[in-house]
Amino acid sequence: MSAAIENPKRDRASEGTGVNMETPHITIHHSKSTPGPLRVHIHTTPFAARLGGNQEFVLDRTDPKNAAVLEDIPDAATHMTVKQALDLRGFRQLILWKAAVVEGIGTMLLVYATDWCTLSPAGYPPPPDPLSASGVFSTASFLGPLVGGVTSAIFIAMYIFCFGAVTGGHLNPLITIATFFTRLTSLPRAILYVSFQLIGASLAGLLIRASYDSRDFKVGGCWLNPAEISISSAFANEFSGSLVILFMAFGVGLDPRQRQIFGPALGPIFVGLAVGTVAFSMAFTRPGYGGAAMNPARCFGAYVGSRFPAWHWIHWVATFAASIFHGIVYYMVPPWGGLAGQHERQLVRDEEK
Known part of the structure; x- marks a missing residue:
């Protein structure tokens, strides 16, 4: 016995591509000979x-079947041209607004x-006791970042898993801006993402x-x-x-x-x-410093809840500077071979055969 359930509501961009741009396409298979769980695609x-x-x-930009999708959502594939990346028609795509x-x-x-x-309270912690043998390592300046680093590592990984299937799991203007400069994110999506990231951070x-x-x-990270x-x-x-995070995030993700x-x-x-x-x-290295934010939305939200300092600009200027520098390196040494990755795709086809 086999059964198939398909949603007939598809927009024009999904026809002929096998990709549903509005609602998920679900196919359920069940066989008497394999009494296992239902397989859902x-x-x-x-x-x-x-x-x-x-x-x-991602889609293959060289495949004519994907032309309809890429016309509406150019960042569904890598190697966007500057014209495609700056195409403002993406603001008319409801799916981008939903993702944002x-x-x-x-x-x-x-x-x-x-x-x-x-x-922590708004007051600055006192400097470490110079006579203490442990120095900074027994103070709140060390223990606080230690707890924050461990919990942040868990939270960030879980939230990327949670939201990655819908939005890509950026959750950080640094990632969104950097992917724009590497031509992986279109300008409309970048603007919408950063705008709603700031709204969410403010809330x-x-x-x-x-x-x-x-x-x-x-x-x-914000003081x-x-x-x-x-x-x-x-x-x-x-x-x-920020630069360290970009190279690591792009390298492993x-x-x-x-x-x-x-x-x-x-x-x-x-x-x-x-x-x-x-x-x-x-x-914890410098007394009187909470460390690098590496997520300007995170500090922006903290300042909405407390007060904006005069030096908040460093979080945004450093984000753009690191993203531009990383984008230049990414352009010089891209992970794809050739202009459209034909060599890598051919290797995948050969392995599948």
Whole structure:
């Protein structure tokens, strides 16, 4: 016995491609000879910058059958031209707005969780006792980032798993902006994602204020004491930390070559470990400094709930600077061979045969 359930509502972009751009296409097979569980095949909306999938869910730009989808959603495949990346017709795609709304919800939940677990009173901690043999390692300046780094690693990995199938699991303007400069995300999607990421982060900041019952707080990665650390030093640390995260995130979560080694499922775990480790390791070295944020939406939400400092610009300028630098390197040494990855796709076809 076999059964098939298909949703007849498909838009024009999904015809002839096997990809449903509005509602999932579900096919259920069951056989008497194999009394196992039902096998359900769900066609996921393709997106080249889906973090953690190592570009598993992308279309072949050279296949004429995908032309209709790529005309409406050019970032469903890699190697967009500048014209395709800047095409503003994407704002008319309802599916992008839906994904952006979910991205905002995911960012709200992530910002609340990672901000709350590193919450502390607004006052600056005292410097370590110079006579103590353990130095900074027995103080809140070390233990706080340690707890925050471990919990952030778990939260980020789980939230990427949770929202990655719908939005790609960016949950961070740094990732979205970087994928735009590497031509994996179109301009309309990038604008919508960052906008809703900030909306979600703002709601998280207001929830933190309500939960803490005060606006006099600070969170790890989003504070510094100007009397102990200069703005230029904080900017250098923010730029370096953001650059480290980008190379790690792209290397383990967006590199199609890693799909052949680790598969598409381990990327979110590796990305979470990378962010948590970098956040911890850069947070306790300098007294009076909470470390690099590496997620401007996270600090933006914290400041909505507390107060905006005059140096919040470093989180955004460092994000763009690191994204542009990484984009240049990505363009010079892309993970694909040739202009459209024909060599890698031919190797995959040969392996399948």
